[in-house]
Amino acid sequence: MGDVCIIGIGIHPFGRTEGMSGVDQGVFAVRQAMQDAGLEWKDVQFAYGASDAAGNPDTMVDQLGLTGVQFINVRNGCAAGGSALFSAQMAIKSGEAEIGLAVGFDKHPRGAFDAKPAEYNLPEWYGEAGYMVTTQFFACKIMRYMALNGISRKTLGLVAEKAFRNGSRAPHAWRREPVPLDVILDGPMVSDPYSKYMFCSPAEGGVALLLASEKKARELGITPIRLKAATMRTRPPGSFEVFAPSTDVDGGGTATSIASRDAFEIAGIGPSDIDVAQLQDTEAGAELMHMAENGFCKAGEQESWLAQGLTELDGSLPVNTDGGCLACGEPIGASGLRQVYENVVQLRGQGGARQVQGDPKTAYSHVYGAPGVSAVTILER
Amino acid sequence: MDAIAEGLFTPENPPRLIGGRDRETGRIVFPCPANDRFEPVPLSRTGTLWSYTIQRFRPKSPPYAGPEAFEPYPIGYVELPGETIVEARLTGVDFDAICIGMKLEFEPAPFDKADGESVLIPAFRPAAGAQAEAA
Numbered sequence: 001m002g003d004v005c006i007i008g009i010g011i012h013p014f015g016r017t018e019g020m021s022g023v024d025q026g027v028f029a030v031r032q033a034m035q036d037a038g039l040e041w042k043d044v045q046f047a048y049g050a051s052d053a054a055g056n057p058d059t060m061v062d063q064l065g066l067t068g069v070q071f072i073n074v075r076n077g078c079a080a081g082g083s084a085l086f087s088a089q090m091a092i093k094s095g096e097a098e099i100g101l102a103v104g105f106d107k108h109p110r111g112a113f114d115a116k117p118a119e120y121n122l123p124e125w126y127g128e129a130g131y132m133v134t135t136q137f138f139a140c141k142i143m144r145y146m147a148l149n150g151i152s153r154k155t156l157g158l159v160a161e162k163a164f165r166n167g168s169r170a171p172h173a174w175r176r177e178p179v180p181l182d183v184i185l186d187g188p189m190v191s192d193p194y195s196k197y198m199f200c201s202p203a204e205g206g207v208a209l210l211l212a213s214e215k216k217a218r219e220l221g222i223t224p225i226r227l228k229a230a231t232m233r234t235r236p237p238g239s240f241e242v243f244a245p246s247t248d249v250d251g252g253g254t255a256t257s258i259a260s261r262d263a264f265e266i267a268g269i270g271p272s273d274i275d276v277a278q279l280q281d282t283e284a285g286a287e288l289m290h291m292a293e294n295g296f297c298k299a300g301e302q303e304s305w306l307a308q309g310l311t312e313l314d315g316s317l318p319v320n321t322d323g324g325c326l327a328c329g330e331p332i333g334a335s336g337l338r339q340v341y342e343n344v345v346q347l348r349g350q351g352g353a354r355q356v357q358g359d360p361k362t363a364y365s366h367v368y369g370a371p372g373v374s375a376v377t378i379l380e381r
Numbered sequence: 382m383d384a385i386a387e388g389l390f391t392p393e394n395p396p397r398l399i400g401g402r403d404r405e406t407g408r409i410v411f412p413c414p415a416n417d418r419f420e421p422v423p424l425s426r427t428g429t430l431w432s433y434t435i436q437r438f439r440p441k442s443p444p445y446a447g448p449e450a451f452e453p454y455p456i457g458y459v460e461l462p463g464e465t466i467v468e469a470r471l472t473g474v475d476f477d478a479i480c481i482g483m484k485l486e487f488e489p490a491p492f493d494k495a496d497g498e499s500v501l502i503p504a505f506r507p508a509a510g511a512q513a514e515a516a
Contacts, residue, residue: 116444123412125386127444129492129502130436131456131468139434140458147432147481192435192476246400246411246465247458 002214004089005224006379008037009344012105014205014328015174022054022331025206026105027063029334033101033208037222044210045097046070048087050080050104052332054204057103078280078369079232080104081207081336086230086375088211098216102209106331108202120243120371134370135199135283137242139191142285146193149300151288153193157185158306159284160197160326166313167327169354172338174203175327198284203329207337209344225344228378229266233259235372242370255374256293256366263376264295271295274378275360276346277317278339280368281324291319294366294376318356321346332369339365340377347381382491385500388413390489391423398424398487398503400465409465425461427508430483433457435476446494459485459505473506484508 010032012025020028026049034040041064049057049071058071076083081104088102115134117127126132145151161181167173179197187195217224235241238252264270271294279294281287288302296317297305305311311319322328322342325335343363345351363379389412390396401413402422413421439451455471457479471479472490490504 114441123386124444125389125502128446128494129385129470130440130445130447132444133436133440136434136436136456140432140456143434144432144458144481189435189437191437244468246409246467248408249460249463249466 003226003228004092005212005214005217005226006209006340006344007212007217007220007222007224008033008039008210009341010034010036010208011172011338011341012206013172014203014331014334014338017204022051022105022107022204022206022333023057023060025107025204026051026057026103026208027060029105029206029208030060030064030101030103033210037210038220039099039210041065042067043099044069044101045099046072046088046091047101047103048072048074048084050074050076050084050333050337052077052080052106054105054107054333057105057333060103077371077373078332079336079367079373079375080333082230082367082375082377083232085209085337085340085377086232089227089230092211092213099210099212102211102337103207104333104335104337105206106333107204108331110202115243122243122245126245131245132243134242135191135194137244138199138283138286139194141240142283142289143193145285145289145299151300151303154181154185155288155303155306156193156198156284157181159281159287160184162312163281163320163323163326166321166354167323169352170322170327172205173323173327174329175323194283194285198326200282200325200330203331205328205331205334205338207334207341209337209340225347226380228269228380229263230375230377231259231263231266232373232375233262239372241372254293255372256290256368259374259376260294260366263378267378267380269362269378273362274317274364275358275362276321276343276356277319277364277366278321278324278342279319279366281320281326282330284326286368287319287324290366290368294364313354314357321351321354321356336365336367336375339367340379343377343379347379382499382501384489385492385502388421389503390501395426396489397426398467400424411465411467424464424467427484427486428459428461428505430479430481430485431458431460431466432481433471433479442495446496448493448495455479457505467503470502470504471506472504484510
């Protein structure tokens with residue numbers, strides 16, 4: 001059996017779009033993907049749609065056409081987009097369908113995500129005392145990681161500086177202006193060691209990916225991007241996760257390590273074979289930790305990697321080539337699919353000012369979210 | 382002053398945190414879940430700082446029940462040896478003096494709610510002995 005292939009991509013720019021609903025932004029992305037593949041809506045046999053806070057994705061058939069298409073809504077926290085893609089590729093792998101859609105969009109209110117204790121099976125006092133704050137967790141996580149692995153605060157700043165520089169070259173990014181390192185480091189503090197420039201913000205946006213069987217892609221005359229692996233995993237025992245009143249002394253693995261290991265095994269390649277990577281960077285330290293958790297370097301090596309610019313567009317492993325979550329913001333339903341969109345752009349050589357050098361052939365994407373979920377894809381051309 | 386919720390502190394003076402021990406695996410968590418699988422156990426009064434941050438902005442209400450006026454405060458994860466790592470406020474220490482590995486001891490701290498009520502929440506402060514050592 002052949003590979004599942006990505007034959008069309010579309011994106012609605014991330015950020016804030018007044019007067020346009022999340023569903024509208026999803027529809028915009030789907031139309032662009034269909035145009036990209038040279039297909040019409042009636043050709044699409046099924047869809048998986050992801051949204052966390054912007055309504056039911058299947059309502060977009062009102063605008064796309066009432067073809068009777070099978071349309072399944074996916075809500076799975078930060079892994080919603082990755083889960084939609086995983087499900088879509090399974091439908092094609094199984095032989096049930098030949099052409100399908102994975103779409104994700106979202107539109108969040110301004111400010112930090114609004115979490116309630118009961119949604120996480122936590123007692124009310126935990127929220128009353130001020131612990132239902134995601135930024136607290138991310139700050140505590142990196143504070144320990146830095147102490148154990150010799151990572152400096154300047155390196156956090158270098159991650160953010162790179163994100164805004166890459167974002168300034170990506171038409172779909174939200175933050176399009178470079179920010180100098182000293183402004184990032186001296187910016188208003190949110191939760192130590194992080195300043196406001198080191199956290200991404202909830203945002204809006206939509207992404208659509210059209211998938212097809214290899215046979216169908218060939219019939220259509222499309223040069224496909226092959227989806228060599230797509231994995232979604234939940235956390236192992238002992239992992240340290242958001243909204244944790246306590247965590248185990250012995251520690252443990254992470255959902256990311258499992259999703260990554262399994263994806264490499266399925267694809268039959270290793271981290272050193274990857275040419276470009278999009279790694280979850282909801283905060284600057286996440287990109288660093290995920291470089292190691294996904295197997296690209298050892299914990300602690302990030303300090304020299306960033307100092308040497310190895311993750312820059314012209315480095316040995318460009319990371320977050322469109323500025324990632326830091327520059328694009330995080331519309332939850334769309335965020336994981338944006339990473340795959342960006343990888344397809346890079347593999348096609350269509351990255352323009354942000355195109356990585358050396359004719360990339362393999363690309364990796366990674367999402368991580370609460371409470372300990374992770375989704376990974378590996379693409380090849 | 383009452384605790385912010387029942388079942389968090391032992392009734393002794395000074396109190397300890399109450400954790401929950403999994404009756405099958407022995408794993409200890411905090412707080413003690415309200416189900417038969419876990420039995421309440423008093424946790425160590427002393428521990429070391431595992432990690433920390435400074436909360437620099439007022440958390441959203443709801444669920445945050447603190448006063449409208451906001452002052453940044455430190456929170457930490459405190460390792461109670463051989464038991465678990467608990468999240469709590471840090472008190473009685475300058476932000477600049479906080480460091481991972483410092484010795485801490487448990488002492489509930491007053492928390493003034495926006496509705497005028499004052500309650501006690503879990504908190505740790507530098508251990509008396511550790512301060513003497515540092516001096």
